[in-house]
Amino acid sequence: MKAIEIQNNFGLDCLRLCDRQIPTPSIGQVLLKLHAASLNYRDLLVVQGRYNPKQKLPLIPLSDGVGEIVAVGEGVTRVKVGERVASIFFQKWLAGKPSKEVFRSTLGSPVDGVLAEYIVLDENGVIPVLQHLFDEEAATLPCAAVTAWNALITGGNLKAGDTVLLQGTGGVSLFALQFAKMSGARVIIISSSEEKLEKALKLGATDGINYKTNPNWDEQVYQLTNGVGVDYVVEVGGGGTLPKSFRAVSVGGHISLIGVLTGNTAEVNPLPILHKAVTVQGVYVGSREMFDQMNRAIELHGIKPIVDRTFHFTEAREALEYLASGAHFGKICLRFD
Numbered sequence: 628m629k630a631i632e633i634q635n636n637f638g639l640d641c642l643r644l645c646d647r648q649i650p651t652p653s654i655g656q657v658l659l660k661l662h663a664a665s666l667n668y669r670d671l672l673v674v675q676g677r678y679n680p681k682q683k684l685p686l687i688p689l690s691d692g693v694g695e696i697v698a699v700g701e702g703v704t705r706v707k708v709g710e711r712v713a714s715i716f717f718q719k720w721l722a723g724k725p726s727k728e729v730f731r732s733t734l735g736s737p738v739d740g741v742l743a744e745y746i747v748l749d750e751n752g753v754i755p756v757l758q759h760l761f762d763e764e765a766a767t768l769p770c771a772a773v774t775a776w777n778a779l780i781t782g783g784n785l786k787a788g789d790t791v792l793l794q795g796t797g798g799v800s801l802f803a804l805q806f807a808k809m810s811g812a813r814v815i816i817i818s819s820s821e822e823k824l825e826k827a828l829k830l831g832a833t834d835g836i837n838y839k840t841n842p843n844w845d846e847q848v849y850q851l852t853n854g855v856g857v858d859y860v861v862e863v864g865g866g867g868t869l870p871k872s873f874r875a876v877s878v879g880g881h882i883s884l885i886g887v888l889t890g891n892t893a894e895v896n897p898l899p900i901l902h903k904a905v906t907v908q909g910v911y912v913g914s915r916e917m918f919d920q921m922n923r924a925i926e927l928h929g930i931k932p933i934v935d936r937t938f939h940f941t942e943a944r945e946a947l948e949y950l951a952s953g954a955h956f957g958k959i960c961l962r963f964d
Contacts, residue, residue, distance in 0.1 A: 637676025
């Protein structure tokens with residue numbers, strides 16, 4: 628089979644198409660023929676060596692894939708040959724709270740990921756794909772969608788009438804937009820692109836703010852909420868945006884800290900957390916149980932993930948370069964056929 632590895636060193640230049648033996652599933656495992664995969668910003672950091680510089684190489688990157696089960700090992704009962712399934716991000720986080728062992732089971736680092744024509748996973752590490760989704764659409768769910776679901780629904784208890792602030796138009800933010808709209812919440816979204824803001828408004832966002840022309844977007848958020856602030860912030864910027872998120876959130880509000888797109892270092896004043904009684908929740912994707920609950924909601928409401936562009940899996944470098952450019956609206960996918 629063909630696979631793409633980060634070989635001797637980190638960097639997009641070090642991605643190599645190589646030959647590997649098709650793996651054989653052992654007890655409790657399934658062999659998956661990949662049909663599609665999707666990219667997350669984490670995947671770019673892994674390839675660049677910025678996610679874990681001590682990661683052992685070679686490594687097959689990417690965490691999110693969809694394929695068909697073509698063989699099963701002894702004792703497999705959850706799924707069967709011929710079934711279309713998606714990988715779960717944490718192979719050992721099935722339900723409840725995470726643990727150190729769970730955090731060591733992430734696909735694409737430290738465990739080999741899905742950028743290969745065939746992969747073997749534990750039967751507990753896959754979940755059936757919803758029938759109304761194409762392979763590429765389903766491949767967008769394991770990381771970005773579960774993260775947004777955890778931030779707003781499982782961990783946030785979002786309800787109708789709440790106001791949500793979203794940053795940018797990447798995968799997590801657009802899934803959060805769809806889940807917030809599903810829940811009857813108001814959505815304010817910020818972006819540096821008027822074109823992307825227009826697309827977000829068409830998807831159901833109530834208000835859009837261009838943070839390039841309005842760098843004091845936190846003040847505009849306050850104006851839009853009559854000086855109250857938003858109930859929820861899905862914080863994907865990190866160090867560069869967190870101080871403004873503290874100003875934009877309401878008293879008793881909730882900030883889900885998810886990404887570090889603007890950097891992972893900053894001087895953060897903790898007083899707003901105290902003075903506003905703000906809940907700050909660190910969100911690192913979620914469990915298979917959350918994935919299953921989310922799938923039921925997606926199926927009930929007929930939600931379709933937003934796919935910006937699809938590349939062939941041998942064009943993984945080009946796809947990652949496109950991700951790094953920030954030009955995308957929604958998810959970037961890879962096709963194996």
